[in-house]
Structures are given as C-alpha cells and as structure tokens.
Amino acid sequence: MNSVEGVVIASRGGAPSIYLRNITKAYGETIALSDVSLDLRAGEVHALLGENGAGKTTLMKILYGLSQPDSGQIEADGVALKIESPRDARAAGIGMVTQHFSLVKNMTVIENIALASAKTFAIDLARVRAEIVSASTRFGLDVPPDAIVSSLPISLQQRVEILKALMSGCSYLILDEPTAVLGPNDIDSLLEVIRRLRSDAGIGIVLISHKMAEIEKVADRVSVLRRGQVVSSSLANGITSKELVTLMVGEQQSGAEQRQRSASPSQSQSPILVLESVGVTREAGGLSDVSFAVRPGEILGIAGVSGNGQTELVNVLSGTTQIDSGTIVVEGRQLGSNTPQSLMRAGVGILGEDRHASAVHALQVVENLILDCVEKFAGKLQLRRKEMLSHCESAITQFEIKANPKQAFGTLSGGNMQKVLLARLFSRNPKVAIISQPTRGLDVMATNYVRSLIAQASKQSTAVVLVSEDLDEILELADRVAVMYRGSVVGIVDHSEASRESIGELMAGIAK
Ligand SMILES: Nc1ncnc2c1ncn2[C@@H]1O[C@H](COP(=O)(O)OP(=O)(O)OP(=O)(O)O)[C@@H](O)[C@H]1O
Ligand SMILES: [Mg+2]
Known part of the structure; x- marks a missing residue:
C-alpha cells in the first residue's frame, strides 16, 4: 500500500473503509467477543472504549492478525481480507502499536525501522534515515535515529513504534492505550x-483509551x-463523557467519592517511614539529598514530571537500587542496607510502575498472588494448593478481579493484571505501602475502586507513598505532596495549600 510520502489524502468520513463483521472469539469458557461488528473509516479517529476485560485488545489483535477469530470476517472496501498474521495485516495497510512494544531493544532506532520496512536483505540505511527524518518532521514525531532503543524513555520508544508502523505503509493505525504509559x-x-x-x-486511527478527556x-x-459486545457506535459530536461512562458500565454508580481527611492526620504519631538525605549516584538521573517522613495513616503524594527521580525513588524503596548515602528508617529501626528482603521484612510493600516486571506471565493468577509470601503456603514437601486457591478466590471476590485462579497471568486484561498486583500488596497488610502509578490502564470504575482501596489502607494506619503522574489523583488522595525535580525533593506542600498551580511551579523547577 501507500508509503508515508505517498499516502492518499482521503476525505473525512468517506471511503475507503474496513469492516469487521460478526466477530466472535472465546477463550475456554470466557467469551471475549460475541458477534462484534465495527466499521473503520480512513481519515477518522475512532475511539474504542470499554471496561477492563471488555474485549478491546482482543478485537484489535484479531484485526492485526495476532489472534484468529472463531467466526466472522474482515473486509476492506467490499473485499474479504485474509489476515492470518501481522504481516498480512501490514500488507493490507493496517498497523498496530501494542501496549507491550515489539522493538529490538539493543538495536538503534534506524535499525529497528529498517528491519520492519525491509523487503529484501539489502537495506539502504541512508535511505531509511532520510525517510525517518522526513516522516518525523511531517508528523511531529522527533526521534534520535542513532540512539539505542533501550536508552530511550518510553515516550520516545512509542514514537519509534508509530514511525515504524507508518513507514511500513499503513493507512490504518491501531493504538492500544498509548497514553497509559505517558505523562501529561x-x-x-x-x-x-x-x-x-x-x-x-x-x-x-483506532484509539483505545480509558480517559474521557x-x-x-x-x-x-x-x-x-x-462484555464482548458493541453497545454503541456513533459520531463523537454531542456525546458526553457521562453518557459514555454509563454506556460502558451500565446504570450502576461510578462510586467516585472524595477521600475524607481527618483535620490533622496523625500529627501526634511518630513517623513510620523516614528517609534522611538519601542519595543515589548516577551519571544521569540518580537521587540527591532526598528526605521525608510518613506517619501511620498518612498518604504522601510524590509529584513531578516523569524522569525527575520518581522511578529511582521507588527502586530504592523496593530494594532494587542500593543507596549510596543517607539512611532509611522504618518504625524507628534503621535499615542496614535497603535490600528487597530487609524492606519486606520491615513491612514495606510495593506496587511497581511496570506491572509486567512484578509478575510472571506464564504462572497462574493463584501463583502470582503469593509470589512474595510463598513461605506462608509451604507444606512439608510442596505448596498447600487448597489454601492458596481459597486465598486466591477470596482476593478475586474482594478486589473484583475478572479472572479465574488457574488462568495464566499473561492472559488477563491489563486492568485485571493491575488488580491482582494490588490484591497481592494489600492482602499482606503492609505497614508502609509504596504505590506507583496505581491506576494506569484502569477503567473508570476500577480507578475509583483502587483509589478507595488506597484511602481505606490509610484509614487502617498504613503509611502510603503514592507516586503518580496524574496530578488529580494526587490532589484527591494525598495529605501532603512532595514534588521531585532533578532527583531532589524541591518542596513538600500540605494538602490544604496544594493546588495545580503551586505544584505545577515546583514541578517546573520555578518556585522555591
Ligand atoms: N490468551 C487469552 N487466554 C485466555 N483469556 C484471554 C486471552 N486473551 C484475552 N482473554 C480474556 O478475554 C477478555 C477480554 O480481554 P481484553 O484483553 O480484550 O480486554 P480489554 O478490553 O483490552 O481490557 P483492558 O482495558 O483491561 O486492557 C478478558 O476476560 C481476558 O481475560
Ligand atoms: Mg486491553
């Protein structure tokens, strides 16, 4: 089909079109899609919405040839398409950026793009470079062509994925929750x-997102x-966010409620987690002189533009990055070194920002739920499966997880993966919970639910450190907000004085 340079300018809303017809797909007893029909038009942004587990990714994987439907067909301009692999999809002009990127991490940007668009073994890198530069300028997709992919932040890796799809000549581009991994x-x-x-x-463009704005x-x-069926398909004009939410979840209440803060949250109690002048030496990134204290029942929000030390701070508190200076004190006891074991033993629980890194995809849900407390279920010779299963079943009920205990973790929908990890964290009743980007990829209902879980944990005296790029989330939940800038905490603001403006200035390194 067309290359980026030669893409036909299609009129908005007109032909050509792709039709998905009566698509049905089941995984065992789970009916992921039931008789779904959808029309896609060139020159249109088609948003695909639905609760976690509704079938959005499954439908788009079928269109991109990553999965085969049990029945139904795909047509382009009246002709039936046979899409048995992503290669077939690309040949039909369909590209997709999945949530889990498919770049070769130790190769350069230019090599990745060249590989994807190569039709022969002879690759003309100079030509590819020129094409990258021209497409980058045209679409505002700046990328450094010679950088090794693994050295790039997620936002740039995503641009490379998009360029790769465009340069292999797509006229339709599927983006599966592209904004879930990005800062504002x-x-x-x-x-x-x-x-x-x-x-x-x-x-x-097919845009999957949970964010109404x-x-x-x-x-x-x-x-x-x-639940695997199309309940509405219409022009976006005139449809309100509220109507969309109702369409997604039915008539049930969204359950959003403001966190009730006590007048002076636990000021009398001594802090349970104290960081004193913590430093991590790094050529780029790192932490310098980070100090804060969190009391039982308090939520300390950590705000900042991504890449200002938040990830490093979470790594320090999960024990994956060793500190080079300063001290960490939990419940009055200074940790000798911040290893994962010493932190866990001290009662510090973690929800990391990368849900894939903290779970084993090939293991079942029930196994993933006990990964950090296997000893609790250890029998003489093997694990006590029955107890594990009943623990898992009650977590599934309590946290409203759409999964069955024996399902492989890797087959859960994104939102349900996140719920499993939250269930694992909270079912241990941690004294301190370090929670990073908890609602990324969650639907509206699940977001409200997770926020209420965090509020509830604080009510039960857990000290929470909440790292989030969603300022609204921080303002809704935090008692105090610490702002990070270039690896340091540049200010800690009380909830009563925290506003988008005051925090925004600190985030930009302006105020003091
Ligand atoms: N390979 C698989 N094996 C078993 N079940 C699967 C598999 N892939 C998807 N499912 C199930 O199909 C249903 C739809 O999942 P899908 O990933 O399409 O949801 P989604 O709408 O993309 O949700 P989210 O917003 O959480 O990403 C879920 O119940 C999921 O567990
Ligand atoms: Mg999905």
Whole structure:
C-alpha cells in the first residue's frame, strides 16, 4: 500500500473503509467477543472504549492478525481480507502499536525501522534515515535515529513504534492505550500527532483509551464495548463523557467519592517511614539529598514530571537500587542496607510502575498472588494448593478481579493484571505501602475502586507513598505532596495549600 510520502489524502468520513463483521472469539469458557461488528473509516479517529476485560485488545489483535477469530470476517472496501498474521495485516495497510512494544531493544532506532520496512536483505540505511527524518518532521514525531532503543524513555520508544508502523505503509493505525504509559506533556504531543496523522495523511486511527478527556479532544467516532459486545457506535459530536461512562458500565454508580481527611492526620504519631538525605549516584538521573517522613495513616503524594527521580525513588524503596548515602528508617529501626528482603521484612510493600516486571506471565493468577509470601503456603514437601486457591478466590471476590485462579497471568486484561498486583500488596497488610502509578490502564470504575482501596489502607494506619503522574489523583488522595525535580525533593506542600498551580511551579523547577 501507500508509503508515508505517498499516502492518499482521503476525505473525512468517506471511503475507503474496513469492516469487521460478526466477530466472535472465546477463550475456554470466557467469551471475549460475541458477534462484534465495527466499521473503520480512513481519515477518522475512532475511539474504542470499554471496561477492563471488555474485549478491546482482543478485537484489535484479531484485526492485526495476532489472534484468529472463531467466526466472522474482515473486509476492506467490499473485499474479504485474509489476515492470518501481522504481516498480512501490514500488507493490507493496517498497523498496530501494542501496549507491550515489539522493538529490538539493543538495536538503534534506524535499525529497528529498517528491519520492519525491509523487503529484501539489502537495506539502504541512508535511505531509511532520510525517510525517518522526513516522516518525523511531517508528523511531529522527533526521534534520535542513532540512539539505542533501550536508552530511550518510553515516550520516545512509542514514537519509534508509530514511525515504524507508518513507514511500513499503513493507512490504518491501531493504538492500544498509548497514553497509559505517558505523562501529561507527552500525552498532549501524542494527541497532536494523532490529529496530524488523521488530517494531513488521512490515516484512520483506532484509539483505545480509558480517559474521557482524551476522547473528547480527538475522537471523531466512538464505539463502546461491554462484555464482548458493541453497545454503541456513533459520531463523537454531542456525546458526553457521562453518557459514555454509563454506556460502558451500565446504570450502576461510578462510586467516585472524595477521600475524607481527618483535620490533622496523625500529627501526634511518630513517623513510620523516614528517609534522611538519601542519595543515589548516577551519571544521569540518580537521587540527591532526598528526605521525608510518613506517619501511620498518612498518604504522601510524590509529584513531578516523569524522569525527575520518581522511578529511582521507588527502586530504592523496593530494594532494587542500593543507596549510596543517607539512611532509611522504618518504625524507628534503621535499615542496614535497603535490600528487597530487609524492606519486606520491615513491612514495606510495593506496587511497581511496570506491572509486567512484578509478575510472571506464564504462572497462574493463584501463583502470582503469593509470589512474595510463598513461605506462608509451604507444606512439608510442596505448596498447600487448597489454601492458596481459597486465598486466591477470596482476593478475586474482594478486589473484583475478572479472572479465574488457574488462568495464566499473561492472559488477563491489563486492568485485571493491575488488580491482582494490588490484591497481592494489600492482602499482606503492609505497614508502609509504596504505590506507583496505581491506576494506569484502569477503567473508570476500577480507578475509583483502587483509589478507595488506597484511602481505606490509610484509614487502617498504613503509611502510603503514592507516586503518580496524574496530578488529580494526587490532589484527591494525598495529605501532603512532595514534588521531585532533578532527583531532589524541591518542596513538600500540605494538602490544604496544594493546588495545580503551586505544584505545577515546583514541578517546573520555578518556585522555591
Ligand atoms: N490468551 C487469552 N487466554 C485466555 N483469556 C484471554 C486471552 N486473551 C484475552 N482473554 C480474556 O478475554 C477478555 C477480554 O480481554 P481484553 O484483553 O480484550 O480486554 P480489554 O478490553 O483490552 O481490557 P483492558 O482495558 O483491561 O486492557 C478478558 O476476560 C481476558 O481475560
Ligand atoms: Mg486491553
């Protein structure tokens, strides 16, 4: 099909189109999709919404040839398409950026793109470079062509994925929750790229997202999946966020409620977690002179533009990065070294930002749930499976996880993976919970639920450190907000004085 340079400018809303017809797909007893039909048009941003586990990814994997439907078909401009692999999809002009990127990490940007668009063994790197530069400029997708992919932040790796899809000549581009891994600034630039792809190149875009504000900004058409069925497909114009949420979840209440803070949260109690001048020496990144204290029942929010030391701080508190200076004190006892074991023994629990890194995809849900407390279920010779199963079943009920205990973790929908990890953290009743980006990729209901879980944990005296790029989340939950800038805490603001403006200035390194 067309290359980026030669993409036909299609008129908005007109042909050509792709039709998904009566797609059904079951995994064992789970019916992921039931008789789903959907039309995609060139030059349109088509938002695909639905609760966690509704079937969005499954449907798009089928369109991109990563999965085969049990029945149903795909047509382009009236002709049936046979899509048995991503290669077939790309040949039909369909590209996809999945949530788990498929770049070769130890190769350069240019090599990754060249590999994907190569039709022969002879690759003309100079030509590919020129094409990258031209496509980058055209769509506002700046990338450093000679950088090794693993050295790039997620936002740039994502751009490389998008360029790769565009340069292999796609006229339709599927983006599966592209904004879930981005901070606010990067989200805005991605939305701008999406607009340009649509308007300047006439590309049809499928945008999966849980964030209504994004849908409102860029979507031309919106389809809602509920439990594997399309419950609505219409032009975005005139449809409100509230209506969309109702379509997604039915008439049930969204359950959003403001956290009730006590007048002076536990000021009288001594802090349970204290960091004193903690430093991690690094050429780039690192931490310097980080100090804060968290009391039982208190939520300390950590705000900052991504890449200002938040990830390093979480790594320090999970024991994966050793500190080079300063001290960590839990319940009055100074840790000799901050190893994962010493932190866990001291009662510190973690929800890391990368849910894939803290779970084993091939293991079952029941096994993943006890990964950090295996000894509790150890019998004489083997694990006590029955007890593990009943522990798992009650977690599934309590945390409303859509999964069965024996299902492989890797087959859960994104949101349900996150719930399993939260269940693992909270079912140990940690004294201190370090929680990073807890609602990334969660649907509206699950987001409210997870926020209420965090509030509830604080009510039961857990000290919470909440790292989030979602400022609204921090303002809703935190008693105090610590702002990180260039590896240091540049200010700690009490909830009563915290506003988007005051925190925003600290985040930008302006205020003192
Ligand atoms: N390989 C698989 N094996 C078993 N079940 C699967 C597999 N892939 C998906 N499922 C199930 O199909 C259903 C739909 O999952 P899907 O990933 O499409 O949801 P989703 O709408 O993308 O949700 P999310 O917003 O959480 O990403 C879920 O119940 C999921 O557990
Ligand atoms: Mg999904």
